[in-house]
Amino acid sequence: MQHYLREYPLQQGALEIAYIEEFFSEFPKRKTAAEIMARLEGRDFQILMAEAPLADEPGTLAPVSYKVSHELRENETDPVLADLVERLRGSLIFTGRRVLYNWLGATRRDWRGQGHFRALSEEQEAWAVRGEYDEVVVKTKNRYFDMRATLDSLQFNVIKLEVAPDVLDAKVYLAKPLGLSVLDAHRSRRQVTRA
Numbered sequence: 001m002q003h004y005l006r007e008y009p010l011q012q013g014a015l016e017i018a019y020i021e022e023f024f025s026e027f028p029k030r031k032t033a034a035e036i037m038a039r040l041e042g043r044d045f046q047i048l049m050a051e052a053p054l055a056d057e058p059g060t061l062a063p064v065s066y067k068v069s070h071e072l073r074e075n076e077t078d079p080v081l082a083d084l085v086e087r088l089r090g091s092l093i094f095t096g097r098r099v100l101y102n103w104l105g106a107t108r109r110d111w112r113g114q115g116h117f118r119a120l121s122e123e124q125e126a127w128a129v130r131g132e133y134d135e136v137v138v139k140t141k142n143r144y145f146d147m148r149a150t151l152d153s154l155q156f157n158v159i160k161l162e163v164a165p166d167v168l169d170a171k172v173y174l175a176k177p178l179g180l181s182v183l184d185a186h187r188s189r190r191q192v193t194r195a
């Protein structure tokens, strides 16, 4: 299957992500365009979306899956990111390495299981390898079984588990070392447009 991906610049991408997040009622906190811009401004980032035909209008392509990632530095000043780095310390090496953080990502329910997220992830990895990133890291929770299964299929390693009173709320941190060899495992057919 051919996947149609679009890579966005900051402002347009932030608006598109805020729009698509509205379709995910299952997420407790959806991001606004202002939050997305504030997080990504002044750092290396990638905003990627996959588009696919609508069931009732096959001639129209709509955004169905997305992935937002950004550089995570050892010396973050934003309190949320500084906290994330602290939690990862001991499980992930930052010094002298480029680390990419998979911040946001999901596929709309009706388009799941069609390889959209794999296509986005593979495109992101190709971009990250070109950008000389050493590792990509992501955080999820026990309760997100679909995401955990997907990260497993994409060959992420669990690097840390933070227990919580409710086991479903335990936070799972996963990472994947990057390098030319990860590209060998790629299998999606992708056409990428820069918006």
Ligand SMILES: CC(C)(COP(=O)(O)OP(=O)(O)OC[C@H]1O[C@@H](n2cnc3c(N)ncnc32)[C@H](O)[C@@H]1OP(=O)(O)O)[C@@H](O)C(=O)NCCC(=O)NCCS
Pocket: 065, 105, 106, 107, 108, 111, 112, 113, 114, 115, 116, 117, 118, 119, 139, 140, 141, 144, 145, 146, 147, 148, 149, 150, 151, 153, 154
């Ligand atoms: C996780 C999610 C992004 C997967 O998107 P998707 O477009 O359906 O994923 P893909 O079709 O590209 O599948 C990628 C791989 O994961 C596997 N996979 C996807 N969903 C799976 C599931 N529910 N169970 C088992 N494997 C699954 C696929 O088989 C595929 O592996 P393969 O390429 O080796 O066959 C989607 O289910 C989703 O948006 N879930 C909600 C997001 C969420 O829970 N967010 C919480 C915050 S982290």
